[in-house]
Amino acid sequence: MDAFSAVLQGLPMTIVLTLSAFAIGIVGAVPLAVGLSSPNVVLRLACRLFVDLVRGVPIIVWLFLLKFGIQVGTFKFNPVGAAIVGLGVVSIAYLAEIYRGGLESVPRGQNEAADALGLTRGTTFLRVLVPQAFRIVSPSIATYLTGLLKDSSIASTIIVAEMVFQSQAFARQHPTMEGILPYVLVGILYIVLSLPVAYLSRSLDARMRKAVYA
Amino acid sequence: MTLSEIANGKLAPRTGIRLDNISKRYGDHLVIDDVSLNVEPGTVTALIGPSGAGKSTFLRCINLLERPDSGTIQVDHHTIEPGKVINAKDLAALRRTVGMVFQSFNLFPHMSALKNISFPQQKVLGRSKEEADERALQLLERVGLKDKAHQHPGRCSGGQQQRIAIARALALDPSIMLFDEPTSALDPEVGLEVLAVMRELADDGMTMIVVTHEMQFARDVSDTLVVMADCRIIEQGDPRAIMSDPQEDRTRRFLRAVLER
Ligand SMILES: Nc1ncnc2c1ncn2[C@@H]1O[C@H](COP(=O)(O)OP(=O)(O)OP(=O)(O)O)[C@@H](O)[C@H]1O
Ligand SMILES: [Mg+2]
Numbered sequence: 470m471d472a473f474s475a476v477l478q479g480l481p482m483t484i485v486l487t488l489s490a491f492a493i494g495i496v497g498a499v500p501l502a503v504g505l506s507s508p509n510v511v512l513r514l515a516c517r518l519f520v521d522l523v524r525g526v527p528i529i530v531w532l533f534l535l536k537f538g539i540q541v542g543t544f545k546f547n548p549v550g551a552a553i554v555g556l557g558v559v560s561i562a563y564l565a566e567i568y569r570g571g572l573e574s575v576p577r578g579q580n581e582a583a584d585a586l587g588l589t590r591g592t593t594f595l596r597v598l599v600p601q602a603f604r605i606v607s608p609s610i611a612t613y614l615t616g617l618l619k620d621s622s623i624a625s626t627i628i629v630a631e632m633v634f635q636s637q638a639f640a641r642q643h644p645t646m647e648g649i650l651p652y653v654l655v656g657i658l659y660i661v662l663s664l665p666v667a668y669l670s671r672s673l674d675a676r677m678r679k680a681v682y683a
Numbered sequence: 684m685t686l687s688e689i690a691n692g693k694l695a696p697r698t699g700i701r702l703d704n705i706s707k708r709y710g711d712h713l714v715i716d717d718v719s720l721n722v723e724p725g726t727v728t729a730l731i732g733p734s735g736a737g738k739s740t741f742l743r744c745i746n747l748l749e750r751p752d753s754g755t756i757q758v759d760h761h762t763i764e765p766g767k768v769i770n771a772k773d774l775a776a777l778r779r780t781v782g783m784v785f786q787s788f789n790l791f792p793h794m795s796a797l798k799n800i801s802f803p804q805q806k807v808l809g810r811s812k813e814e815a816d817e818r819a820l821q822l823l824e825r826v827g828l829k830d831k832a833h834q835h836p837g838r839c840s841g842g843q844q845q846r847i848a849i850a851r852a853l854a855l856d857p858s859i860m861l862f863d864e865p866t867s868a869l870d871p872e873v874g875l876e877v878l879a880v881m882r883e884l885a886d887d888g889m890t891m892i893v894v895t896h897e898m899q900f901a902r903d904v905s906d907t908l909v910v911m912a913d914c915r916i917i918e919q920g921d922p923r924a925i926m927s928d929p930q931e932d933r934t935r936r937f938l939r940a941v942l943e944r
Contacts, residue, residue, distance in 0.1 A: 576789075578785060578787050578789035579789060579791065581748055581785070581789060582783075582785065582789035582790075582791070582848075584748055584778070585746055585748060585778065585781075585782070585783040585785075585852075586778070586803045586807060586851070586852070586855065587775055587778035587779055587803075587807045587855070588803060588806055588807065589806070592806050596802070596806075597791055600793045601792065601793055604793070
């Protein structure tokens with residue numbers, strides 16, 4: 470098998486890891502972001518502690534903890550599950566922080582106008598604050614997604630057969646100069662994969678800008 | 684039809700508002716010190732006074748954007764004691780009765796002018812989209828901005844945005860309107876468009892409380908002039924009488940400063 474086919478074998482797993490973790494993060498970060506700006510001190514501090522704890526530890530440590538630390542339960546013989554959960558939880562923490570920044574950058578007058586009109590807090594959040602915050606944070610979310618794509622390679626350390634894992638396997642079987650080839654290819658592949666995200670982000674940003682200010 | 688008839692679909696039931704012994708502090712800092720004010724149905728009250736007097740805070744206490752520490756608010760058979768627990772029903776009733784217009788407009792930038800006015804009607808009053816849109820268009824026409832219906836606020840001038848904001852508040856059929864320096868962010872000429880709309884609203888008999896530095900508006904349109912300074916109401920009464928013969932030294936100094944500008 471040539472180097473390119475070897476790397477490509479890992480492509481579906483890289484995509485599955487990235488998109489699953491991203492999906493978990495996008496949704497899971499919403500309640501956490503709300504908690505981070507809650508007027509309830511206990512809730513706010515608990516959420517803050519969670520975010521700082523998750524972000525303070527390298528992802529690889531979380532993956533090892535999930536893979537080897539949990540002796541009972543689902544992850545013992547399931548590295549893929551462990552990687553998705555690990556990357557997903559890390560994404561929740563990072564994205565929650567991004568959301569919070571976006572929500573806080575919506576001018577205070579928006580909240581006051583909604584209150585004065587008698588809109589409920591739920592309506593205000595979903596229909597007034599979120600659409601404005603989303604436009605502000607969508608570039609940061611795209612940046613996070615490209616970062617996550619690259620970070621998914623860490624799953625190779627817990628025997629998840631994604632692109633970097635396959636590259637290593639090929640390199641091990643070819644202890645000549647040829648062994649360097651999959652790493653070059655995988656590097657190019659990461660860049661190629663992140664291009665559509667950058668493109669999507671830019672067009673989304675332009676569309677949102679139009680929607681908000683046109 | 685007049686502005687408030689359009690706003691209400693019929694003549695507005697005139698409602699006054701009575702505030703008793705309102706106090707508000709931020710930490711150790713007293714901002715409203717035991718202020719009482721009675722606003723008769725269908726009258727316009729102009730609230731003036733130096734910067735930092737507590738005018739905005741007092742106005743925001745009326746619809747509970749700020750929560751007073753003590754006092755009572757009586758409006759439309761509801762008595763609210765902000766120092767105690769406020770139940771959601773009273774709060775909703777208060778917010779439905781009282782509309783507010785801000786210095787910085789605070790329109791929703793991601794919605795068209797029409798949607799800004801239509802969306803709250805659907806959410807707060809449960810009107811259908813068709814009904815709410817129709818009402819929104821009537822109001823936009825009345826404030827002279829029908830052609831802006833499908834524009835986002837960012838494409839409108841300050842004066843236009845403020846008129847849209849007034850239409851948005853009126854669309855919920857309030858019986859009392861609060862204005863916090865509605866023209867202070869506007870060029871003088873543009874401010875006149877807004878003042879014209881407010882004047883018309885006053886002529887229709889809307890109960891209004893207006894924080895303003897527009898002395899001519901205060902003199903010509905308001906029924907009562909209230910002067911606030913240092914967290915209190917220091918003087919109130921007939922606007923012309925106060926302006927020509929203020930009883931308090933503080934009022935005199937303030938009026939001189941405003942008029943000399
Ligand atoms: N959220 C807040 N926290 C602490 N202090 C506040 C807050 N809002 C207002 N204040 C203070 O309360 C006092 C009254 O403010 P307020 O805005 O009501 O005055 P104002 O009469 O409306 O003045 P202006 O004419 O400048 O608008 C000021 O000293 C202000 O610094
Ligand atoms: Mg003020």
